[in-house]
Amino acid sequence: MKKAPVRNIIHHSLVDGPGNRTSIFLQGCNIKCGYCHNPETQEIYTDSSTSCGVVKWMTADEVFHEVERDIPFIRGITLSGGECTLYPKFLEDLFTLGQKRGLSCLIDTNGTVDLSKYPELMEVSSGVMLDVKAWDQNKFKKLTEGNNKNVKKNLKFLSDTNKLEEVRIVCIPEEVDVEVILKGIKDTLGERIDQFTLRLIKFRNHGVIGRLKDTKSPSDQYMNNLKNMAVDMGFKVMQS
């Protein structure tokens, strides 16, 4: 069984998807967001023979042993990071175990890994919570140092395969082209934009050490305007 570097397991998480869930955070990320709240999870660990600090290389069996303590109090598990889709085989193994026990198994991802390449993983995954950090590639690059081609591809692929659980946008005036994102999603998915939750997240600089560490949160009015716009477009909106 393939191991993955596990940064943290939160046994009862109220903020990582529907219902009560056990959240598993994997180490390592393929992009570097200026607003990352847990930059300590970004560094990619390659040598599975060594454990470093709090990060433990674990098999899916070992992780699931931890999860089992939380059954029947949880509805499911959420794999997060870092970027958990860097470890597709580990996810597939873990989700296979989870599905057998009736748990919903969600992926929380930045969307930069092309998920259509992992049909076995998608088969055992109940859904994906996808970040759309920016629509314009230049904005995306400035924000994350990465490329958003796969994000857009995943958006359509996940919607087509009925696996799109939630879309998240962290809202920062100027930095993030929220209105363009909303329009882009609507152009891509059309009527299907009411089939997932759109979560508009107010940026907060707590824990941020990157470029945006001193940027202030947008106003409630700004957030409400975005919400109203999204609702008018037909999205199912949650704010947090």
Next chain:
Amino acid sequence: MTNILEIVKSQKLTYEQKVFSLAHAAEDTLEVIDIPAKTKYYLEENAIDDLFEGSAPYRPRYILPDYDKFIKNGSEFLQLDPPEDLDELLNSLMILYRHVPSITSFPVYLGNLDKMIDPFLEGYEDKEIKKKLRLFLNYLDRTITDSFCHANLGPEDTRAGRLILEVEKELQNAVPNFTFKYDAEITSDEIAELALYTSLYCANPAICNHSLVKDTYSTDYGIASCYNILPIGGGAYTLARVVLPKAAKLAKDQDDFFENILPQCLNTMGDLMNKRIQFLVEESGFFESSFLVKEGLIDKNNFIGMFGIVGLADSANILLGEKGKRYGHDKEADDLADKIMHTISEFVTSFPAKYSPISNGHFLLHAQVGMDYDEDITAGVRIPVGDEPENMSDHLRHSARFHKLIPTGCSDIFAMESTARNNPSAMLDMVKGAFDLGVKYTSFYEENGDLIRITGYLVKRSEMEKYKRDEAVLQNTTHLGTGNYDNNNLKDRKVRGV
């Protein structure tokens, strides 16, 4: 007499609190119950405790009138016809509540309010109903000045239930305590989530595992006072408690505890409870004179004696002595606690209780919550505050194990982070899992709220602050809560949620 003069002159007691204290002092001048030397010894050591119930019982401790019957028939004694609309219903209830006695002199059970009210809602807008409910609930909060008072909701999803929850969230009242009876087969997720969501704003309602406790008695049950599960149309004659850590301290070792001290405590307390019941039933005249009996709202045959225990955790820890094993964390401590519980349960289910046909002639076990004067005594079978397991799953599993043998009420209290308000479905998932495993009753409050659940009852932090400044406060449970909050370090209760 000094004590009585002190009551008279007190500036920390309201007039009403003085009257009750004086009545209690008068009762305690009587010696109508024969207390043998051995019983006296254990009472003095506080290994058994009559909870200051008074030395000449003249009313049952907890009364749960059959309110449905009252609504159907009205009351001849109170000169009330059956209510025909919502105003009449609420007014009639306000009148009846005033005449339901208890150990606190206030009604400890107000009925399954949603089901009582729901049939009277037709033709009213939500707004009108909420105004009437606001007035009704505020009347209760301001006149029932003791939070050992309970109203029930559920398990059905009713319009009245939803409106009561909405109004409760606004009002932030300490009285009454509310419990929602939850049954996955009957209760909708929507109202269960609304109930849990509401509890994160006003610490009400608590949640009871309806499917697990509904067959406790041959009659329907209600939740009264703190979280006591008792027969409707009856209640509890009396409640005494074995203070397990005090008993453990009297024992030389575990063998002495199991062979001598514990059996003596159980026997002396059982005997004391029977004598109290006997006086109440045979001599006090209560059941002959009360209109509640005459009009069939209560019946002697529906009363039980509640056999309380407190401090299971501390007793197990004490008996393990130097080993440093802890209840809630180590198998050895939990197994020992389990043995204590089984020993007590075997005693209670075989010792004959007087005048208790509804409980088959026996007392019923109750996880008593503690008193304001308790120190290092953990409520019922709970894990001590501040020593809760890191993972809430472990905590809930432990609760399920130790709730099992207690039919008349045991509970847990969880302080939650405010983020939980955004995800009541997560709270419901926890409740569902816990109830599946056998947890009987649980409650939540938000860590920073003004209303806080002390042991089972609610008190406002702001009122405790006033009382600490030696000011008179409306509810006498604030007096109890202040002592308990400090003595039991309730500020250290583990906060759950991420």
